[in-house]
Amino acid sequence: MALLEIRNVVKQFDDFTAVNDVSLSVEAGEFFTLLGPSGCGKTTLLRMLAGFEQPDAGQILLDGQDMSRVPPEKRPVHTVFQNYALFPHMTVRENIAFPLKMAGWAKDKMDAQVDELLEDVRLTEFGKRYPHEMSGGQRQRVAIARALVDRPRLLLLDEPLSALDAKLREEMQLELIKLQKEVGITFVYVTHDQGEALALSHRIAVMSRGQVEQLDIPENIYGNPKNRFVADFIGQCNVLEGTVRAVDGGTMTVDIKGCGEVRTLAVPGVTVGQQGWLALRPEKIKLDKELSDLPDEAYFRGRIHDCLYLGDVTIYIVEVADGVLIEAMLPNNIPGVAKFFDDGDIVEIAWRFDAGSFLTE
Amino acid sequence: MKNRLGKWLLSWPPLLYLVLFFLIPTAIMFVAAFRFPGDYGGLAPMYYYEEGKLIWDLTLENFTRLVEEPIYFELFAKSAWYAALTTLICLVMAYPLSWLIARSAKKYRDLLLLLVILPFWSNFLIRIYAWMIILGPQSAFTRAVNWVWTGMGGEPVQLLFTPFAVIVGMVYVHLPFMVLPLYANLEKHDLSLLSAAQDLGANAWQRFWRITWPLSLPGVFAGSALVFIPALGMFAIPDILGGTDSIMIGNLIKQQILDTRDWPFGAVLSIMLTAGVLAIAMLGALIARKGVKRG
Numbered sequence: 001m002a003l004l005e006i007r008n009v010v011k012q013f014d015d016f017t018a019v020n021d022v023s024l025s026v027e028a029g030e031f032f033t034l035l036g037p038s039g040c041g042k043t044t045l046l047r048m049l050a051g052f053e054q055p056d057a058g059q060i061l062l063d064g065q066d067m068s069r070v071p072p073e074k075r076p077v078h079t080v081f082q083n084y085a086l087f088p089h090m091t092v093r094e095n096i097a098f099p100l101k102m103a104g105w106a107k108d109k110m111d112a113q114v115d116e117l118l119e120d121v122r123l124t125e126f127g128k129r130y131p132h133e134m135s136g137g138q139r140q141r142v143a144i145a146r147a148l149v150d151r152p153r154l155l156l157l158d159e160p161l162s163a164l165d166a167k168l169r170e171e172m173q174l175e176l177i178k179l180q181k182e183v184g185i186t187f188v189y190v191t192h193d194q195g196e197a198l199a200l201s202h203r204i205a206v207m208s209r210g211q212v213e214q215l216d217i218p219e220n221i222y223g224n225p226k227n228r229f230v231a232d233f234i235g236q237c238n239v240l241e242g243t244v245r246a247v248d249g250g251t252m253t254v255d256i257k258g259c260g261e262v263r264t265l266a267v268p269g270v271t272v273g274q275q276g277w278l279a280l281r282p283e284k285i286k287l288d289k290e291l292s293d294l295p296d297e298a299y300f301r302g303r304i305h306d307c308l309y310l311g312d313v314t315i316y317i318v319e320v321a322d323g324v325l326i327e328a329m330l331p332n333n334i335p336g337v338a339k340f341f342d343d344g345d346i347v348e349i350a351w352r353f354d355a356g357s358f359l360t361e
Numbered sequence: 362m363k364n365r366l367g368k369w370l371l372s373w374p375p376l377l378y379l380v381l382f383f384l385i386p387t388a389i390m391f392v393a394a395f396r397f398p399g400d401y402g403g404l405a406p407m408y409y410y411e412e413g414k415l416i417w418d419l420t421l422e423n424f425t426r427l428v429e430e431p432i433y434f435e436l437f438a439k440s441a442w443y444a445a446l447t448t449l450i451c452l453v454m455a456y457p458l459s460w461l462i463a464r465s466a467k468k469y470r471d472l473l474l475l476l477v478i479l480p481f482w483s484n485f486l487i488r489i490y491a492w493m494i495i496l497g498p499q500s501a502f503t504r505a506v507n508w509v510w511t512g513m514g515g516e517p518v519q520l521l522f523t524p525f526a527v528i529v530g531m532v533y534v535h536l537p538f539m540v541l542p543l544y545a546n547l548e549k550h551d552l553s554l555l556s557a558a559q560d561l562g563a564n565a566w567q568r569f570w571r572i573t574w575p576l577s578l579p580g581v582f583a584g585s586a587l588v589f590i591p592a593l594g595m596f597a598i599p600d601i602l603g604g605t606d607s608i609m610i611g612n613l614i615k616q617q618i619l620d621t622r623d624w625p626f627g628a629v630l631s632i633m634l635t636a637g638v639l640a641i642a643m644l645g646a647l648i649a650r651k652g653v654k655r656g
Contacts, residue, residue, distance in 0.1 A: 050560055051560075052556065052560075071559075072556075072559045072560050073559050073560070073561075073562050073563055073564055074562075077560075078560055078561060079556075079557070079560045081553055081556070081557055083551075083553060085551070085553040085554050085556065085557035086557075087554060087557075087558075087571075087572060088554075088576070089575045089576055098558070098561055098563075098571075099561040099562050102561060102562035102563045102564075102567060103562055146561065147560075147561070150562075
């Protein structure tokens with residue numbers, strides 16, 4: 001049985017449906033992420049897990065027990081808030097000891113437990129400091145230690161890294177993964193940052209407009225997006241409109257609008273005549289002045305329309321037909337060369353038949 | 362440089378004001394405490410010439426009188442007790458009110474604050490006289506109290522001209538001075554701290570006692586100072602609402618200076634009152650600073 005089970009949960013604010021019939025389950029020990037743009041309902045769902053909001057319909061079960069009548073302070077669930085919400089009048093030690101104090105732990109046991117957590121988040125020397133005397137990253141670690149100190153069944157993290165700068169965020173990501181592995185507590189993580197979600201999670205639920213669009217492991221969320229929203233939201237993606245012309249066992253032929261026919265992997269249930277979109281990641285596309293013969297690949301000739309130099313990679317936007325633009329990404333892996341092509345260059349692009357996925361919605 | 366000059370110029374008027382109307386009068390009172398009373402009130406000359414020699418005519422007698430007669434010390438203690446009780450009642454009443462105003466919708470807050478300070482629009486003495494009517498023997502309030510009290514088997518009581526009336530009047534007058542600083546503090550509280558505390562297992566009482574209360578201490582100290590200090594020297598309310606047994610140190614000072622016309626002894630009492638307030642204010646500042654350091 002799953003540790004956390006969310007069954008047909010609905011939450012309405014006036015005439016706005018924040019969470020619309022969401023069902024999912026989270027296994028014990030999992031690092032689970034709710035990913036979506038702002039307003040998609042991920043934070044509302046998290047607040048229902050914490051107990052700050054009540055679902056209008058549906059059930060939330062933790063360890064098989066219905067949580068609906070359990071107030072936040074009685075749930076074995078803690079939250080790491082976006083702004084950390086550290087108590088300004090308490091030292092780091094007192095902050096971390098707070099849940100233990102509320103639970104009525106004995107002093108010596110409490111001290112030992114706080115010491116352990118301070119060590120876990122590498123803040124042993126900072127116990128006597130006040131929050132305002134610490135950096136953003138350190139405060140973040142205090143907030144996490146405070147939420148983990150009494151070993152909750154579930155730790156909820158509400159965009160905990162969004163207030164940190166990019167460099168620190170990466171460090172904290174690595175630390176979070178390590179910490180979660182060490183303590184073995186189930187994390188439910190809310191973010192709008194797809195990179196963060198892919199890097200951290202065991203599984204991701206991509207949400208939009210109150211519903212789960214796709215729930216899968218990161219590789220599949222990125223590699224096999226289920227619909228246009230997921231393809232678009234996660235990373236860079238070419239979405240090319242087309243119609244299915246033929247289905248032949250494991251593959252099918254799609255006529256890309258304005259371009260021509262390409263072969264792609266068949267999708268169960270998709271038949272001839274079906275309209276849809278081919279989702280194609282820029283880094284899966286080959287690009288060169290001239291490509292040697294490619295039996296199994298879609299192939300087009302086009303003109304460089306634009307280049308985006310990003311440092312490690314450059315994105316080339318290739319116009320393959322009137323108004324049809326395809327993005328291709330090449331790593332800048334040759335020393336001294338920042339750009340392989342210039343605007344207006346005639347190039348050839350190609351991709352393997354299994355590089356993209358056909359989406360019907 | 363220009364900026365510093367500007368600051369100097371700006372700070373002169375208030376500085377001058379304080380020197381003229383606080384420092385110099387205090388100095389006059391301080392010197393008066395060592396002088397003899399004049400034959401018909403006021404002060405006797407500080408010095409005189411005898412055979413061409415300057416002779417200072419100063420004394421410590423006024424101070425020894427204060428120390429030797431325990432009644433004065435008792436009066437100080439009673440005044441401090443009245444002021445402390447007033448402060449405590451104001452705090453207990455103002456805290457929930459301030460909290461309510463701070464937590465109410467933004468558009469109502471200004472209106473509610475206006476209601477709190479509305480009594481200031483009418484004269485202080487008139488408001489105190491109004492209490493004379495409310496607490497008078499024929500008032501509906503007094504009769505209602507006595508009806509309940511005698512119903513429970515007690516003897517009829519008088520409300521006006523008692524310590525009770527003095528405390529009622531002092532609480533009534535000083536309540537806004539407690540509400541305003543408390544509101545200013547509570548309004549700034551970060552509500553996510555309460556969510557966090559609840560999330561981490563704190564019940565409603567623990568959330569108040571561990572989070573809201575300690576964070577509101579600067580407001581509590583500020584409000585208490587604003588109530589306690591004027592309450593300690595209050596004379597008008599005991600004069601109007603109090604009986605002979607409920608006079609405070611302020612009344613004695615007024616009596617010494619205006620009725621008995623013993624200015625030196627009045628000055629001694631004033632100085633002791635000022636010194637006491639100063640000591641309490643410093644103590645409060647010390648505690649408040651400790652609180653600010655943590656907060």
